[in-house]
Amino acid sequence: MCYLARRAIQHAGFSKHRNFTDSAFQNTDEIMQRLKVAQALKSTSVGIEVDVRGWIRTKRESKQGFAFLELNDGSSMGNLQVIVDGSVPGFADINKQLTTGSSVRVTGELKESPAAGQRVEVHAKTLELYGTADAEKFPLQKKRHSFEFLREIAHLRPRTNTFGAIFRVRNALSRAIHNFFQSRGFLYVHSPIITTSDAEGAGAMFHVTTLDMVKRKLVDGQVDYTEDFFGKKASLTVSGQLEGEIFATSLGDCYTFGPTFRAENSNTTRHLAEFWMIEPEMPFYDLQDNMNLAESFIREILTEVLAACPEDMAFFNERIDNTVMATLRNIIDNDFLRLSYTEAVEILMTCGEKFDYPVEWGTDLQSEHERYLTEKKFGKPIILYDYPRQIKSFYMRVNEDGKTVRAMDVLVPRVGEIIGGSQREERLDVLLERMQECGLNPEDYWWYVDLRRYGSVPHSGFGLGLERVMLLLTGMANIRDVIPFPRTPKNADF
RNA sequence: UCCCCGAUAGCUCAAUAGGUAGAGCGAGCGGCUGUUAACCGCUAGGUCCUAGGUUCGAGCCCUAGUCGGGGAGCCA
Numbered sequence: 001m002c003y004l005a006r007r008a009i010q011h012a013g014f015s016k017h018r019n020f021t022d023s024a025f026q027n028t029d030e031i032m033q034r035l036k037v038a039q040a041l042k043s044t045s046v047g048i049e050v051d052v053r054g055w056i057r058t059k060r061e062s063k064q065g066f067a068f069l070e071l072n073d074g075s076s077m078g079n080l081q082v083i084v085d086g087s088v089p090g091f092a093d094i095n096k097q098l099t100t101g102s103s104v105r106v107t108g109e110l111k112e113s114p115a116a117g118q119r120v121e122v123h124a125k126t127l128e129l130y131g132t133a134d135a136e137k138f139p140l141q142k143k144r145h146s147f148e149f150l151r152e153i154a155h156l157r158p159r160t161n162t163f164g165a166i167f168r169v170r171n172a173l174s175r176a177i178h179n180f181f182q183s184r185g186f187l188y189v190h191s192p193i194i195t196t197s198d199a200e201g202a203g204a205m206f207h208v209t210t211l212d213m214v215k216r217k218l219v220d221g222q223v224d225y226t227e228d229f230f231g232k233k234a235s236l237t238v239s240g241q242l243e244g245e246i247f248a249t250s251l252g253d254c255y256t257f258g259p260t261f262r263a264e265n266s267n268t269t270r271h272l273a274e275f276w277m278i279e280p281e282m283p284f285y286d287l288q289d290n291m292n293l294a295e296s297f298i299r300e301i302l303t304e305v306l307a308a309c310p311e312d313m314a315f316f317n318e319r320i321d322n323t324v325m326a327t328l329r330n331i332i333d334n335d336f337l338r339l340s341y342t343e344a345v346e347i348l349m350t351c352g353e354k355f356d357y358p359v360e361w362g363t364d365l366q367s368e369h370e371r372y373l374t375e376k377k378f379g380k381p382i383i384l385y386d387y388p389r390q391i392k393s394f395y396m397r398v399n400e401d402g403k404t405v406r407a408m409d410v411l412v413p414r415v416g417e418i419i420g421g422s423q424r425e426e427r428l429d430v431l432l433e434r435m436q437e438c439g440l441n442p443e444d445y446w447w448y449v450d451l452r453r454y455g456s457v458p459h460s461g462f463g464l465g466l467e468r469v470m471l472l473l474t475g476m477a478n479i480r481d482v483i484p485f486p487r488t489p490k491n492a493d494f
Numbered sequence: 495u496c497c498c499c500g501a502u503a504g505c506u507c508a509a510u511a512g513g514u515a516g517a518g519c520g521a522g523c524g525g526c527u528g529u530u531a532a533c534c535g536c537u538a539g540g541u542c543c544u545a546g547g548u549u550c551g552a553g554c555c556c557u558a559g560u561c562g563g564g565g566a567g568c569c570a
Contacts, residue, residue, distance in 0.1 A: 058531095061529085062528080062529070063524095063525080066529095068528080113528090115528050115529070116530085135520090137504080141504075145506085149505070149506090203568070264495095265495055267495085268564095275570065367566080465569090465570030467570080
């Protein structure tokens with residue numbers, strides 16, 4: 001039997017099964033509405049029969065023979081209160097098993113709640129237990145847990161209030177990012193995850209190989225990658241920028257949005273070995289255009305998430321960090337301050353502040369310097385631009401002064417650097433000169449150099465770390481807690 | 495990778511000057527209650543991270559390691 005025919009039969013069987021055996025949809029005059037908890041909480045249709053399914057967060061019991069269940073299915077911060085009493089068939093038998101973490105299906109009437117705390121509630125008519133959760137063993141308790149502990153049970157932490165909110169916000173943020181670019185006609189480009197180009201030396205790379213690590217042959221003490229799957233040394237990408245430039249200089253404004261990998265041994269609250277990066281790349285944009293886009297971008301995606309997740313954001317502001325909303329409003333409502341690197345250095349040298357590291361023109365700014373500028377001195381986002389050429393990458397366009405390049409960093413309070421970008425060097429001779437200066441072999445970047453050989457145009461772009469924006473939005477302190485499954489040195493469980 | 499701090503009950507922590515462990519929450523049982531961080535009472539629960547060492551005696555002191563946290567560097 002061919003695959004499609006088998007599919008058709010299975011599908012028919014499935015439909016038939018649903019129609020004749022699923023009691024929620026059978027032989028009932030009232031319309032039984034299958035609702036998510038979020039829908040039920042917002043519903044104005046008091047009196048309707050509903051069917052809700054989810055996990056019990058807590059149960060409060062009365063010896064009068066009824067119980068209050070707090071039901072959550074991840075669709076919202078709030079729980080749906082369900083009242084179960086002796087009239088519900090089988091309640092007495094399964095009551096003991098209705099523990100925190102167990103999963104149930106409830107049907108009943110949606111009613112206005114007589115008590116404070118919730119607008120509506122469900123009076124159960126049927127109750128079905130899907131799966132139990134042994135109260136002695138289930139790790140999530142009816143109490144607060146440390147984020148460190150929850151990280152050890154990353155498979156269960158999405159069932160908590162905080163992580164439910166985090167991942168709903170992460171979803172809303174991803175959507176807002178796509179909306180921002182799509183509404184402006186940007187093309188979404190899928191840059192490769194496996195690459196054989198050394199990118200721009202953005203960081204140490206993870207190797208991708210099928211070679212036997214023990215038995216592999218060494219030629220002159222070196223691994224012979226011609227035997228490897230790709231016939232040469234391959235790695236996980238550290239950036240999609242170079243590929244982005246290919247599409248920007250052919251199809252126009254574009255962006256990448258995908259996972260990125262850095263094998264740096266970084267142990268901080270702001271770094272991951274695997275993180276998600278957004279990298280727009282625009283032809284005919286100079287650095288000013290680039291900064292303008294970056295600023296609108298930050299402002300608009302934050303605005304959209306605030307509008308999409310009001311309950312979750314209120315939770316973060318109340319329980320995680322009570323300055324979150326004020327910080328976000330400050331970013332949304334104010335223009336970003338633009339400061340050249342040279343101006344920033346002057347401010348830092350004359351401000352009278354004591355720093356652990358000295359400030360001098362020509363060296364990169366330390367975190368303490370950036371923090372001082374964005375948090376203490378100006379108290380708002382800052383875009384620094386025109387950095388010394390010797391501390392920046394080869395692809396950044398050299399300014400007329402010959403000393404600086406058209407690079408820009410967006411710094412925000414609390415998180416620090418959230419965007420790094422530049423106008424790209426479009427002049428072939430200057431690019432080759434810069435590659436030599438940075439010790440790179442142009443032959444390794446032949447296709448990148450080619451873009452300057454054929455129809456070269458001014459162009460610009462930037463990179464934004466999704467998790468850094470998440471830190472900003474949620475007020476969470478550790479980047480490991482804003483990605484579903486964090487990968488850091490010595491940690492890739494789950 | 496470097497610097498600092500930590501690891502004790504399921505979780506969060508306490509244990510005075512080295513004298514072989516306590517609380518809160520959670521859990522179980524009972525009481526009370528249209529309850530909602532519920533409340534009141536009782537009960538159970540611990541190779542004090544691992545391996546060495548000092549000592550009559552180590553949760554506590556020493557050494558090494560593992561894991562976790564904070565900061566730095568690298569950056570997104």
